[in-house]
Amino acid sequence: MSAVTLAPAVRRRTRGLDRFQTIAVLFGLLGVVLVGYVTPNLERTSKAFTLEMPPDPAQVSFSPRTIIAAIGTYYVLAAVATLVLGRSARWERYTRAALGVAAVLVAPLVVILSLALSEAPSTNLVQLVVESLRLGTPIALGAMAGLWCERSGVVNIGIEGMMLGAAGVGFTVYAVLGDAQDSTWLWIGILAAVLTGGLIAALHALVSVTFRVDQIISGVVINLLALGLTSFLRSQVIVPKGISTGISTSELSIPLLSEIPIVGDQLFTNKPIFFSMFVIVAATWFVMFRTPWGLRVRSVGENPHAAETLGIDVIKIRYQAVILGGLIAGLAGAWFSMEGQGGFQDNMTNGAGFIALAALIFGRWRPWSAFAGAMLFGFTRALGTRLQILDVSVGDFSIPSEFWQALPYVVTIIVVAGAVGRSVAPAAVGQPYERPR
Amino acid sequence: MTSLATDPPAAEPAAEVVLEARGVTKRFPGVLANDAVDLTLRRGEVHCLLGENGAGKSTLMNVIFGLYQPDAGELLVEGEPVRFRSSADAIAHGIGMVHQHFQLVQAFTVAENVILGEELRRGPLLDLDEARKRIAALSTDFGISVDPGAKVEDLSVGQQQRVELLKALYRDASILILDEPTAVLTPGEVDEFFGVVRSLTEQGKSIIFITHKLREVLAVADRITVIRRGKVVGSADPDEATPATLASLMVGREIILSIDKEPATPGDATLQIRNLDVADDRGYTAVTDLSFDVRAGEIFGVAGVEGNGQRELVEAITGMRPKLGGTVELDGVDITGASPRQVDELGVGHVPEDRNKHGVVDSFTIADNLVLNTFGRKPFARRFIRQTRKIDEQARDLVERYDVRTPGIHVPVGTLSGGNQQKVIIARELSGEPRLLVVAQPTRGLDVGSIEFIHNRIVEMRDAGAAVLLVSAELDEIFTLSDRIGVLFRGRLVGDFPRAEASRDTVGYLMASGHDDAQGPDEADGAGES
Amino acid sequence: MTTTTTETPPRPPGRSAVDFLRGYFSLQPILVPICAILLAVLVGGVIILLVGENPFTAYWALLRGMFGSGDRVAASLGRSTPFIGAALAVAFAFRAGLFNIGVEGQLLVGATVAAWVGTWDVVHDLPGLLAILAVLVAGAVGGGLYGLIPGLLKVRTGAHEVITTIMLNNIALLLIRWIVNSTDPVILRDQGASVARSATIAEGARLPRLVDSQPPLHVGFLIMLGLCVFVWFVLQRTTNGFEIRMVGANPHAAHYAGVGVSLVIVSVMATAGGFAGLAGAGEISGTSHFLSPGVFLAIGFDSIAIALLARANPFAVVPAAVLWGSMLAGAPLMQQETGLSIDIVRIVQALVLLFVAADVIVRTVFRIRSKVEGGFDEPTLGTQWGGVA
Secondary structure: OEEEOOOEEEEEEOOOOHHHHHHHHHHHHHHHHHHHHHHHHOOOOOEEEEEOOOOOEEEEEEEHHHHHHHHHHHHHHHHHHHHHHHOOOOOOHHHHHHHHHHHHHHHHHHHHHHHHHEEEOOOOOOOHHHHHHHHHHHHHHHHHHHHHHHHOOOOOOOOHHHHHHHHHHHHHHHHHHHHOHOOOOOOOHHHHHHHHHHEEEEEEEEOHHHOOHHHHHHHHHHHHHHHHHHHHHHHHHHHHHHHOOOOOOOOEEOOOOOOOOOOHHHHHOOHHHHHHHHHHHHHHHHHHHOOOOHHHHHHHHHOOHHHHHOOOOHHHHHHHHHHHHHHHHHHHHHHHHHHHHHOOOOOOOOOOHHHHHHHHHHHOOOHHHHHHHHHHHHHHHHHHHHHHHHHEEEEEEEEHHHHHHHHHHHHHHHHHHHHHOOOOOOOOOOOOOOOOO | OOOOOOOOOOOOOOOOEEEEEEEEEOOOOOOOEEEEEEEEEEEEOEEEOOOOOOOHHHHHHHOOOOOOOOOOOEEEEEEEEEEEOOOOHHHHOOOOEEOOOOOOOOEEEEHHHOOOOOOOOOOOEOOOOHHHHHHHHHHHHOOOOOOOEEEEHOOOHHHHHHHHHHHHHHHOOOOOEEHHHHHHHHHHHHHHHHHHHHHHHOOOOEEEEEEEEEHHHHHHOOEEEEEEHHHHHHEOOOOOHHHHHHHHHHHOOOOOOOOOOOOOOOOOOEEEEEEEEEEOOOOEEEEEEEEEEEEEOOOOEOOOOOOOOOHHHHHOOOOOOEEEEEEEOOOOEEEEOOOOOHEEEEEEEEOOOOHHHHHHHOOOEEEHHOOOOOOHHHOOEEEOOOOOOHHHHHHHHHHHOOOOOOOOOOOOHHOOHHHHHHHHHHHHHHHHHOOOOEEEOOOOOOHHHHHHHHHHHHHHHHHOEEEEEEEOOOHHHHHHHEEEEEEHHHHHHEEEEHHHHHHHHHHHHHHHOOOOOOOOHHHHHOOOOO | OOOOOOOOOOOOHHHHHHHHHHHHHHHHHHHHHHHHHHHHHHHHHHHHHHOOOOHHHHHHHHHHHOOOOHHHHHHHHHHHHHHHHHHHHHHHHHHHOOOOOOOOHHHHHHHHHHHHOOOOHHHHHOOHHHHHHHHHHHHHHHHHHHHHHHHHHHHHHHHOOOHHHHHHHHHHHHHHHHHHHOOOOOOEEEOOOOOOOOOOOOOOHOEEEEEEEOOOOOOHHHHHHHHHHHHHHHHHHHHHHHHHHHHHHOOHHHHHHOOOHHHHHHHHHHHHHHHHHHHHHHHHHHOOOOOOOOOOHHHHHHHHHHHOOOOOOOHHHHHHHHHHHHHHHHHHHOOOOOOOHHHHHHHHHHHHHHHHEEEHHHHHHHHHOOOOOOOOOOOHHHOOOOOOO
């Protein structure tokens, strides 16, 4: 008798501005400032983006004034369009896309504006991109680790501890057995890091899934334990051996792709864990959404009791997913002490695990979106360093390095507050599951 | 149109037993849920298990389905003793279950829900195309139609139930357990459902049908077993039993199936709703252009299957949900923009439909729950300091007056049974002597004793001059209590007439289709399809 | 009316054992943490053995470092003082179902504002009590404002407070580092000092010391104790506290019952920030008298652990914080005498938290029976992770 029931969608006619209109207003104001104040005050110089390393790099020249004026104009137009058309459902998709483009344009805007305000004639754009991707590696891996865990219903704020523990233990193995110089032992160290991550995750699963301890507490304990244990290892084992730095992984070039003129060598020559990040994100997406096991993992995170009634072993699946996440987090940890640099310092992850969590929430618990969040963070990091080098000044005031270092964190807040709003976590996340007896 | 007399063919006396439970016993802390229960199921029959809420029916089914391990007793399938360590084992033996509270993953599609746990594969990948084909085949075989690609959260409750049924059929279940399947259906849909049940038994499936609804039992059962407080208290012959005999078997005493009440003497309109529009959580319209009055001293019962805007309507009236348009007035005061606290202070009592989510705080004591909304007012607080003695005094008084069974007033409410929790809520909302009482699904999941008690209290409020808005999916309750009846269908009020003019048929038809017999299917509600 | 099925708690088996068991039940709240500490110490001892040291000498050195002399006791208490305030900030937020991981930042901001206000000319001229008050209040306000930000963000935009507070922590760290270090322009840096720090605060603005140990035990400790009592009182005896607990236990029911959930969230975050800011101000006023970057490291995260250890109970925060702070204060002596790094103390601390939280483990090992009535009063933290729908 009754068929499909979807009721017609209705735009909420609330009073006042909604989220997108507020964003539109902000962009509009920004656009006005850019066109009306910034552009007239910029010098009429020409700057360039270089595309390869010196000497004699290929480059693209441009006038910052023109481009900034163009972006400013676009902002004003997009804002006006959104405010005028905003309430109509027909144009909604387009206005949102326009705002999305506006958001993406912020990145080149900041780069070009900073370049304009500095003394430097040019900056290497390709390197900026590569650095962003590179710095985003541990974040992306951490986000994947968190994804597997949380999609199965287990909150994981211990990603930080898993990374740190893996970094510490991995490097310790490398240092003790190979003096941090031997490449075979390097790979053994990386393997040790990965396994450590899995082991810590197994502990998290044991405590929160089997013993049903609050998952937040379990995560905090892991972070504390990792910090204490790795610092302990460092002072009792690594330092006495006299080892402070070691050789990290060596770069490799992907055949064919790295031979693309100008950009190929820069984009496709890099370190192994970096490349593995792409593979892991793709594999995560594939396994989670296209295989039976992935379906089961997701079901366990959404409605474990329903899964139980279909004969699925909820506890076993949660263990599997959490440990898989831990192994990936272990690889992220290995990046810190054996790829990004060769060496281990106390608390060297310094909050990367929480940034990874932010990327996960930003990506609404989906692999590629979380990856995008990680890359955004990597970009702001790379940008911060680049701008520090450029020594940007506004008038007499030289922007201090701390501002650039804080940039990634500020951006994360803006993104989480502005773009994401109320995220939709897996329905059963955080609730300990009790098998019916 | 609603006819409940479908003649079931008598099962052969010598038909083989496909499933047997012998002496099944199951204990939980403080409760003996099943006490040496025996049950046999014959091939091709519909065996109704009848009992009131809390009698132990669902527990027994969970044991049969492998979700619980019995403390004593055994199960036999096709004569062979079996031990189910999980529902996978039960499924492997051909047992399928359609749960009372659907076990569906809301975020997944129908196809994903159906194949979960027994996935169709193409190599390492999920084969959703094949799944769609299989579901289509099952749909035609058994007359159940559902769009395999739809997300479950977008489906109506009736459709979600079909997905549950498909899950069992997809696994080639030959024994089907249906746990309160008609709770979410309109009277017309119930008919249709019985048709599906018929076709299932004709294809050789054996069915255990659990319900507490007496009329349905008589309509569809081949055999009836009655369970009360964990024990089997007898069986009944559907050809001879009546609702009254079944009811007294179920409860163990004579119960009066209707309430003695004086005719209503309504006064002025206390609640006036005009052109109300409300959206649901996802932004879709839930209530459209709704207008009605509830007068003092009158019970206005709004019937309708869940999911037609009841929740949003109640939350809008009580200030919990913003309105898109229209007005709500209480004794002439405009409360359209009022907050829940303001609405409460104006003398509105609200018994919410989801008692655990909204009605009580499980970890708080009974005493604290009884002041959940009044904690800031005198005498329970003086200038921000709580007066615990006064709070305890009230708690003792209310627990006594409203017959809340509890070891003490400082016990966490979460430890009480559903019926007692509801009594706490009733005590809180009614003791404030509100002029408008809004009750939503007040007796869902409760035992007969609690139901009687709560119904009597509601009538008392009405007799004392309060206006009562009753929202319920239980037609019996609507007919028992209401002075006037309305029907909510897809967010619109499609009927508003005195109780005397209503019949189950007309109301049932309105609930199912949005228009009454006289009008016939026309453009009345705009979305006409069948 | 005939009775319906009711649930009654089961009787403990064996009437003769009832009194004996009752003894266990009444001690249970203290018994479990004590056994958890024992178990953690045991595991820590094993680790010490593994690196070739003697656990007994190590622990004995640690104990002497913690409580060995009057001076050391005072130092332990002094070290614990900021932890109490910071852990209260976390615990108070937990009661409302909020994860205030931003204690670190709020504490820093509070300390900075306090250090700044303490150098004002106006304050130099105020009598002692008012000067101290000015500095402490300034710190509380500073921390409160910094706690307001994530609260507002959560309520207006739905931003998850774990993320925003962690980001704000990092931002605060960097900001304060700049403020204290910057010479061009000079913001707070004391140009006459040899190291990078802010100017010392006025004499009158310094909290009186009770014992001049390293670190000193000052009146701030008593203030923190008072704060605990205040928090307990607010939560259990006031209407505001009732609302806060309701929001933490069931925000949907709170909304139904008329509580302004958003207002509660924002005010709790701000208040918690105020507590943390007060703790920071107390340290400036009582211990260091100036602000230098890096002085408050790790108080933030540790205070989360302390709050969890105390199960968000304001009175339990004191012993938990004292234990925590004492261990950190006593560790250097252990390091001095045995060569063991102080991180072993951190490991033991983490294990204590683990075993207190996973009391199932402790109870199995020590065969302690669990309470008859279910432990309902403990907030389950993880259930609000996915956001309040």
